[in-house]
Amino acid sequence: MSGGGAREEGGCDHDGGDDGPCAVDAEERLARGALTRIFEPGDELIGRWLRTCTPQEVLRALRRPGAPLPGAGDQRWAGLRARAERARPEADMAAVEAVGGRFLCPGDREWPGQLDALGPTRPVGLWVRGAPSLRFWALRSVAVVGARACTEYGAHMAAVLGAGLAERGWTVISGAAYGIDGAAHRGALASGGATVGVLACGVDVAYPPGHAELIRRIGEQGLLVAELPPQEHPLRSRFVLRNRVIAALTRGTVVVEAALRSGSLSTARHARRLGRLVMGVPGPVTSGLSAGVHELLREEGSVVTDAAEVIELVGSMGELAPARRGPAVPHDVLPGAAARVLEALPGRGTAESAQLARAAGTTPEEAHVRLQELCALGFVERLGSRWQLVRPGDKRTGHPIE
């Protein structure tokens, strides 16, 4: 178990300045990492098994020849045992750390609690790449998804929505695919906002290949998230299962363009099952790529035509909505770096992030990431390129919930 300390640091101490205990021990983290190599995403078998056994016990059973295994055919177990033999979680964690990543487990401070809604298909763990806190960014997030082979109209709408959501302090989560997904990420990146790419492969695999540069930028400016360990490649089934993570992470899913019975509607179906909001951007009835969206809208979804309308809908739902209940976490559990940036903000008026970086003794990039976390948490708000405290007495209050 050499390197367990490094794993622990990668897993739950990224926010710095906090010396509280790490909820997930190194051995469990390694076992969970191995399980992401052994089981396909969303496999209910492992989800149910982990209700009665620890990840370490599961891994030991898989690696001990002849150990009794629950609930699946012999042939299936043979395949899983072979994968268990080959799993090298220490090497995977070293690989992800080498690209600035970490492996998150349920129980980690950065773990997004809303994934629990997935029940037995909750991810065993998440491979994450990028500086921001996934938990904080996902608190105020919206999925913007749709067809790969979209029209110019769809790409335009996705980019405008992505930019509009990001400008208003919302995180844009999508699948980094061609078409609508890519346009939504690009819109968020272009406005200097927060965006998360949830991949159906390892966070060190650039898929689709034509999006290598986009995926690199998301990893630098935002976050890349995957259930699959490094170097895993996407499969058809993995795309659909990935979509359940996008749906579960976000408060709502906006479908921009989708053909009838298109795979890009699966995120919306997951969102509906999970009780998240389902929204659709209407388009010309004469366009086959709007037909799936219109079907969605006739069944259940809400018509949205811009970011403000999306936020009006998702902002009023969810227990953690800062607009209604003050900041989502108390001031004193803020990670050190975020707390220092928050301290640096003037009591009145606005400040540039570079100015705040100097005052907080950090880099402008780090300050920008922390400001977006603070925004997601309801402590600060963005006004163009400047930031200000959310004042007491505003709809959102800057006072911590003690």
Add this chain to the structure above:
Amino acid sequence: MSGGGAREEGGCDHDGGDDGPCAVDAEERLARGALTRIFEPGDELIGRWLRTCTPQEVLRALRRPGAPLPGAGDQRWAGLRARAERARPEADMAAVEAVGGRFLCPGDREWPGQLDALGPTRPVGLWVRGAPSLRFWALRSVAVVGARACTEYGAHMAAVLGAGLAERGWTVISGAAYGIDGAAHRGALASGGATVGVLACGVDVAYPPGHAELIRRIGEQGLLVAELPPQEHPLRSRFVLRNRVIAALTRGTVVVEAALRSGSLSTARHARRLGRLVMGVPGPVTSGLSAGVHELLREEGSVVTDAAEVIELVGSMGELAPARRGPAVPHDVLPGAAARVLEALPGRGTAESAQLARAAGTTPEEAHVRLQELCALGFVERLGSRWQLVRPGDKRTGHPIE
């Protein structure tokens, strides 16, 4: 009161072959005709007055100098008295009969009962031009309305919807305006179906002038309806008040294109207030002429993208839906001409309308009109250019309700 008999014939005997008593006597009909010249459409003052007085009493009071008048300022009464002096209902009825029309009153067999939902703003009477029964056609009708300055996309969608509704035996009701209205009427006419133009002027006035030919065709193949007597011209206020009649006559209103806060949304607002269905055809978010429709859809309306979806929604509502409850009226109250056409239909299989006209001893045009009435009533259905009885045991039964 010379010519009272002619009025009576024009008003309630158009269906022929039925010698039952006429519910509205000639004197009341003349008085109501005069009141349509005196009061603007939708004036609640006259609606409330008629709750306690007969139309004849109201007219006498208006024409007797010094008679006490209820609930309006002196100046207003002076104007109404002046109009009462000038009203010539016998001449108006002669004029409308000269163009193949009639004047309908509440209580007439052809009066569409759903107008009662308008309460004190129910029309005092309706000037109607065209052979079909307004009551029968309105039973299964949908309003298709929208912007005058529509796009090519909107005009295309309105024409396709108009044709699709008419092909399925539904009456398309609109306002004969430029743009969406005209396209919807044209679509219905082109498919040889039923369409009603509700005008904001007299039924002998072609407004807008560029639609003179369209309005002539609606009057020949369908129906023209107006609250205003012959030769009255449209005013801005009359368009909005006309829209309440379109909304009340139909089971639902489809808005095809409308700018934000556009007047063409007023029919939808009336429909909503009256408990009718409100539907909208989505379009590109980037089109200002779809913005009003999307606003409507976000507030309350249902997304529809073709005629089948409209019918799915409106077909399941309304007390008289033939699809659920058999024909809307008993066989033995059918007008003579309709009863003869019904008799002519073969027990099995289909027939052309020309063939049915010969068998029923009438003209092909007359047979076509009666077949559409019978379709609206649930006795027959259309299959392309042919007609057949709705069979017992079908969803819609051909058996009369006794």
